[in-house]
Amino acid sequence: MKLLSVNAGSSTLKFRLYEMPEEKIIMKGQYERIGLDGSCYNLKIGEEKASALVEMKDHKEAVSLLLEHLLEFKVIASLDEIEAVGHRIAHGGSKYSKSSEIDNELLLEVEAISPLAPLHNPAALKGIKAFMEAIPNAVNVACFDTAFHQTMDEATYLYPVPYEWYAKYGVRKYGFHGLSHKFITEKMTNILEKVPNLIICHIGGGGSVTAVKEGKSIDTSMGFTPNAGIMMGTRSGDIDYSLISYIMQKEEQSLEWVDKKLNFESGLQGVAGMSDLRDIDESYENNEAKGVLAIDMYTNKIVDYIARFYMKLGGKVDAICFTAGGGENDPIIRSGVMKKLAAIGVIADEEKNEATVVRKGVEGVISKENSTIPVYVLGTDEELMIARDTYEIYCQ
Secondary structure, eight states: OEEEEEEEOSSOEEEEEEETTTTEEEEEEEEESTTSTTOEEEEEETTEEEEEEOOOOSHHHHHHHHHHHHHHTTSOSSGGGEEEEEEEESOOTTTOSSOEEOOHHHHHHHHHTGGGSTTTHHHHHHHHHHHHHHSTTSEEEEEETTGGGGGSOHHHHOOSSOHHHHHHHOOSOOOOOHHHHHHHHHHHHHHHTSOOOEEEEEESSSEEEEEEETTEEEEESOOSSTTSSSOOSSOOOSOOTHHHHHHHHHHTOOHHHHHHHHHHSOHHHHHHSOOOHHHHHHHHHTTOHHHHHHHHHHHHHHHHHHHHHHHHTTTOOSEEEEEHHHHHHOHHHHHHHHHHTGGGTOOBOHHHHHHOOGGGTOOEEOBOTTOSSOEEEOOOOHHHHHHHHHHHHHHO
16 A cells, blocks of 8 residues: 655655555655745655755645645556555644544644644644645544653653643643654664663754653653753753843843744854754864864763663663664764763774764664663664554554
8 A cells, every 4th residue: 555654844844655564665755945935845756856946835735746746756646546644743742642543633632732832733734634635535644753752650741830830731741752762662672672671862953862661751851842851953952941031131132032042042053153963073073162062061961861761760771772863873972972871881882883874874783792781873764653653553
């Protein structure tokens, strides 16, 4: 059967067309800068590539163009060949602990919690409705990025704030990157041939660290929003909340101004003046002060969460896993983290670490045999996770 895996961002729409259950990619691509000047698409069909600038006012137009391209490139003869569509939903609130078939009730609930993910949920809803209208016979499935973390217990997900904030407004830790953390957990279950205890470091423009006990998330670094946890490309991560009112007074600025600073001008960008880890690495290798400082701070923040979760897992950790853009391809960050974990017996194999780059097709163990905890580098695949969840629900 043919199945579409769709990942809608605030101004993007990524997709893959799969042949399932073989998990064969027939066509993939993304539509970028939706609703902005310079909107465009990039597609890959086998070895053939196609790209162009094209106006897309909203996600509905992007979906229409995607479906036109599927027909134009003859990967399908009719839209009816697409039997299922899986959609990434950034925020599923506290109700959804697994992927679910989409019906009117689910759509209303996702819309109701859109204030918790204002950039992503509305865009995803537009895409879902467009697909349901264009391919009415297809099964549509919502795959929530928060679902994997719904196994956290109450003492973990609640904040020490007035309980009525949780009861009235849903103020709690939700966690994100769940599709990626779930994919790596399943991958490690196959590798280790057992249900594992893991510490997973999803390191990219956004980053999160998750503690997995017996295959289930028991804690994660991101919280009510993705701005919590480790420092990231442009997000601050954990800070003392009192500095918000302090800076507002000093700068005579609004809460909206501070919020923008903490989300888009902090993290690596705030410290080093750049957010891309490749640029940070170059600065570090050139021994530039801000680059060295940024790497030191960044690895500190990751280690802080690994150490916290090591204790939470009672020291029983089957593996530490690096994934996502930085985790998969950045030996400098990984080396810095492993050196700071020497106190718990982690020993890096620097030769393997340098050689292990997922974009070059190399993944695997980057620690020495006598390391107390093996350290893995693994490629993640959120679109494939969406496809697997969608296929499972389709077959029910």
